[in-house]
Amino acid sequence: TTLTASIAGFDFDNVLLNAAGVYCQTASELDQILEASGAGSLVTKSATPAERDGNAGVRFAEMPLGSINSMGLPNLGLDYYLDYTITHQDEKPLFLSIAGLTKADNLAMLRDVQDSDFNGLVELNLSCPNVPGKPQTAYDFDTTREILNEVFSFYTKPLGVKLPPYFDIAHFDMIAEILNDFPLAFVNTINSIGNGLVVDPETDTVVIAPKGGFGGLGGEIVKPTALANVRALRQRLRPEIKIIGTGGVTNGRDVYDHILCGADLVSVGTSLYFEGPAIFERLNNELIAIMAEKGYNHLDEFRGRLQTLA
Numbered sequence: 001t002t003l004t005a006s007i008a009g010f011d012f013d014n015v016l017l018n019a020a021g022v023y024c025q026t027a028s029e030l031d032q033i034l035e036a037s038g039a040g041s042l043v044t045k046s047a048t049p050a051e052r053d054g055n056a057g058v059r060f061a062e063m064p065l066g067s068i069n070s071m072g073l074p075n076l077g078l079d080y081y082l083d084y085t086i087t088h089q090d091e092k093p094l095f096l097s098i099a100g101l102t103k104a105d106n107l108a109m110l111r112d113v114q115d116s117d118f119n120g121l122v123e124l125n126l127s128c129p130n131v132p133g134k135p136q137t138a139y140d141f142d143t144t145r146e147i148l149n150e151v152f153s154f155y156t157k158p159l160g161v162k163l164p165p166y167f168d169i170a171h172f173d174m175i176a177e178i179l180n181d182f183p184l185a186f187v188n189t190i191n192s193i194g195n196g197l198v199v200d201p202e203t204d205t206v207v208i209a210p211k212g213g214f215g216g217l218g219g220e221i222v223k224p225t226a227l228a229n230v231r232a233l234r235q236r237l238r239p240e241i242k243i244i245g246t247g248g249v250t251n252g253r254d255v256y257d258h259i260l261c262g263a264d265l266v267s268v269g270t271s272l273y274f275e276g277p278a279i280f281e282r283l284n285n286e287l288i289a290i291m292a293e294k295g296y297n298h299l300d301e302f303r304g305r306l307q308t309l310a
């Protein structure tokens with residue numbers, strides 16, 4: 001059974017990696033993903049130009065069927081993650097995530113990356129839901145088109161975008177129409193479902209401190225939304241634009257379902273947070289077992305082959 005996939009000429013020896021934000025803040029965490037059996041790649045914590053502390057107080061919590069977070073983009077700054085990825089990019093193809101708080105920051109960081117020795121893939125995060133006062137860029141279609149126009153006027157290395165979940169068929173049409181106009185290597189869908197609210201039944205309070213308890217949802221609970229976004233974008237995007245499926249992965253069947261809906265790679269956030277990097281080997285083994293049951297030897301025998309009912 002082969003679990004290989006490729007994006008923009010990079011060959012991955014298996015489809016799994018971490019979701020940006022999880023197990024990717026420091027070199028020590030990143031090393032654990034890099035060395036984890038079963039992880040085909042890694043993505044760094046979304047970077048801003050300078051180091052950020054992020055939001056104050058309790059900013060992550062487990063909840064039934066998943067997690068809620070309002071980290072507020074804590075990160076060690078672009079140069080830290082550039083250094084890490086440049087140092088290790090010959091071992092595996094790597095993703096560098098950036099999430100500027102302004103268009104100017106995104107463009108400045110991309111110029112730095114363009115002029116650096118980084119030769120991996122950039123994941124431009126247009127979907128951070130947790131910076132107070134900042135909307136999720138990719139819910140603003142005009143701004144999204146404007147940013148991509150400026151990015152591709154100078155950035156020539158492989159680049160993809162991290163998208164928030166959409167919940168309206170017309171929005172799938174609108175974002176796909178924009179993305180199809182650009183030489184994107186991939187899209188990663190979904191980011192957390194923004195601004196959920198969880199109540200602690202013991203204390204009648206919210207469970208995270210920032211933003212009055214509003215935060216991004218991840219884990220099992222988001223799987224149907226994640227699969228819908230993978231499927232809808234696969235059906236609409238040019239085939240050259242690959243898809244990284246993210247959201248709701250807890251077992252091999254979830255990985256299989258993302259691929260069935262059209263994903264080329266699959267990333268794991270909440271479950272990785274709770275189980276640690278050993279999860280990658282378990283997920284690969286479970287995926288292989290499902291493929292064996294169905295008589296598949298290669299992912300492309302079933303990628304994108306979700307059937308509809310007559």
Ligand SMILES: C=Cc1c(C(=O)O)[nH]c(=O)[nH]c1=O
Nearest residue numbers: 046071072073128130192216
């Ligand atoms: C980059 C910030 C993000 C954060 C965060 O740092 O709060 N949390 C998410 O669930 N998704 C993000 O994109």
